[in-house]
Amino acid sequence: MEDEKSFSDICGGRLALRCRYYSPYCREFGLSSARLSLCSLTAVTCAVWLAAYGLFTLCENSMVLSATIFITILGLLGYLHFVKIDQETLLIIDSLGIQMTSSYASGKESTTFIEMDKVKDIIINEAIYMQKVIYYLCILLKEPGKPHEISRVVPVFQSAKPRLDCLIEVYRSCQEVLAHQKATATSL
Template identity: 30%
Template sequence: MRIIKMDHQHILKSSIHESLKVSCVEYSVEKLKKIVNTDLFALFTTLTLTVYSIIINKTLISISFILYSSVLLLQLVRICCMIHSESLLITAPIGLQLTTTYVTGRQMVLSLPWNCIKDILIVDLIHRQQVLFYLAVQTSQNGLIILFQKSKPRLHILEIIYRDTHKLIENNRKKL
């Protein structure tokens, strides 16, 4: 995969499979923000306070232990839910596949068959006095399905993906 665009939060990579030329394209949006030192520091501090609470009180039923262990659990859940990358694979006569990869290595895959795809859109919405842009696939059964929902790339990255994807959908719609 080659890097197409990069900003301070995301890297956009693309791959066009040479044997299939126009029918198979893959885009990957990687987040530059990995687990930062403050996350690790907060995790280590909470773990230390939890162990200290057990040693001092010699019991697991103290208020400080419950407080520290709940904060520790919240920190672990937050780190486990961090996104590493999201990739979109479009194979023209077959379908579309969105793969979300988390920092822990866990992956979630969403697949759509080609005959369900009506169109691809850039959707904007206002949330907390901020305009957000999403790439969405309009399907015949499920309505709109938001792509790159977790990584939230900026508009200039979405426009690159939209142009190529829309052209691929239109070219293959004419063939069918």
Template identity: 30%
Template structure:
């Protein structure tokens, strides 16, 4: 069973929340927040290639100093870096009695995953952070390592959904945490 919800990020970007329940007994749920505002790879590659072509044609016409060349190349490499590390979606997979897996998918196809075993999960909370002139809400997992050391692991750091979207995810995760 799958539920879709459109929401915004704290920066006003359009997001899509997809909640999938993978089994009938509701022991496994997947929460995916997809960034709908990311430009396609083709658009970004086209922009970077145009910058490079304009720069090369400019270099052929005029003599360029080394400092200007280095400055332009830094800008081009920065754009390529942004292309590679732009986040496409973030997914939280919760499997009761097994653990939580958080996956970040980048626009270029790279994925970064983090697994938290079920016995380490103490709670899942919606926390707030104050950033200059605004309050930002975020979902976090409290894990217990060893004796008394507790860690707070924030989730959905790149897509930063608003509170209404976080509440939907929170309710689903708390339902699964309540089963154990």
């Protein structure tokens, strides 16, 4: 079963949450943010190139124009490959673990997997960001020798920064999977 809902991020931008329920104990959540706007990209590129042309007319050195074009193209490629994340995905399987994937605008993907026996809980935490209180979903990891202590906190959906209503939906579904996993672990 697949479900798609529209939410907004902390800045008011549009986010699409795609929920896939493969089974009662395997769920995938994908948050897609707005794609790179061609209008804003063109406006920034034109502004940089016009400034370079103005500098060229002052110093009459063609290297200024060549360097500006080269730096602009490299900057754009770097932004698309290392910064702009189009989609973040959280896959939770009760018997295996949690996989987080970030898909960049260039097509590059970054994946992190956390084994389920290392997961203590999934919570919604709050933080102060730019004079606002924001909420974020995070995974609490157990200390290997001490199951009651937390070794690390791994934030989820860092790039998308969804609002609380979106996080609550993902949180509730993850808690259902974790509850089943804990119930089967205690029955063994």
